[in-house]
Amino acid sequence: MSGRITATLGAILGVVGLVAIAVPQITTPLPAGDGIVxxxxxxxxxxxxxxxxxxxxxxxxxxxxxxxxxAVDLPTPGDDLDRRLNRLALTRFSEAERHRLRKEVGEIAVATLQRRERCSADEAEQALAEGTWTDDPFAAAFFTGRAPEASATDRVRELLHRESPFKRRGIRAIAEIERLLGDEDD
Incomplete structure (x- = not known):
């Protein structure tokens, strides 16, 4: 309530002050001594x-x-492939899924080899099937389906790892394809 009274009193005094500026004669009867000021x-x-x-x-x-x-959560490229590779650990003997993964990654590898080596699709597929497309024996074994041509200790180490050999070889093949793509950009 006191806020309203103060606002009303301030508005009245403001109007009186403006009128006093326009017509100074109306303020002459008001006392203007030192005490009032x-x-x-x-x-x-x-x-x-x-x-x-x-x-x-x-x-x-x-x-x-x-x-x-x-913020919008967008998928990271490659998440689907990672998820599918991780799922293989749960179903170790899913040959159909392994075949699909090998085919999809193989198509990317063929396209990469065609661009990088300037060869035909048949030549790139043959390089994948023979394992001559890379120096990494585990990456090459991903497409050949044969045991990697690596030292016995490396093969035993791969078998004793907690991830399946197929998954590890797939990851190494993908990394090798990425390396080839990176070399191509340079």
């Missing part, structure tokens, strides 16, 4: 101190702005 000044200082104290005791309020843009 000191009293008005004291009231103004007390009012200002009261407002400052009220502001200090009030919690600041902040505007809540909405998020300009919501």
């Amino acid at each position: 000191v009293a008005v000044g004291a009231v103004l200082v007390l009012g200002a101190a009261g407002q400052i104290q009220r502001r200090r005791a009030t919690e600041p309020e902040y505007a809540e702005t909405p998020d300009a843009e919501l």
Whole structure:
């Protein structure tokens, strides 16, 4: 309630002040001695101190702005292939899935070899089937289906690893294809 009274009184005094500026003769009957000026000044200082104290005791309020843009989760390229390779650990003997994965990665490898070596698709497929497309025996074994031509300790280490040999060979084949693509860009 006191806020309304203060606002109303301030509005009335503001209007009277504006009128007094436009028509100064209406203020001549008002007392203008030193005592009145000191009293008005004291009231103004007390009012200002009261407002400052009220502001200090009030919690600041902040505007809540909405998020300009919501984050969107986009899939990472290759996540599907990783998920499928990881699923092979659960179903170790899924020959159909292994065949599909080998075919999909093989198509990418053939296209990469065609661009990099400037050879035909048949020549690239033959290089994959023979394992001559890379120096990595485990990557080559992914497409040949034969045991890698590596040292016995490396083959035993692969068999004792907790991931399946097919998955590890697939990962090495994909890494080798990526390396060939990287060499091609250079």
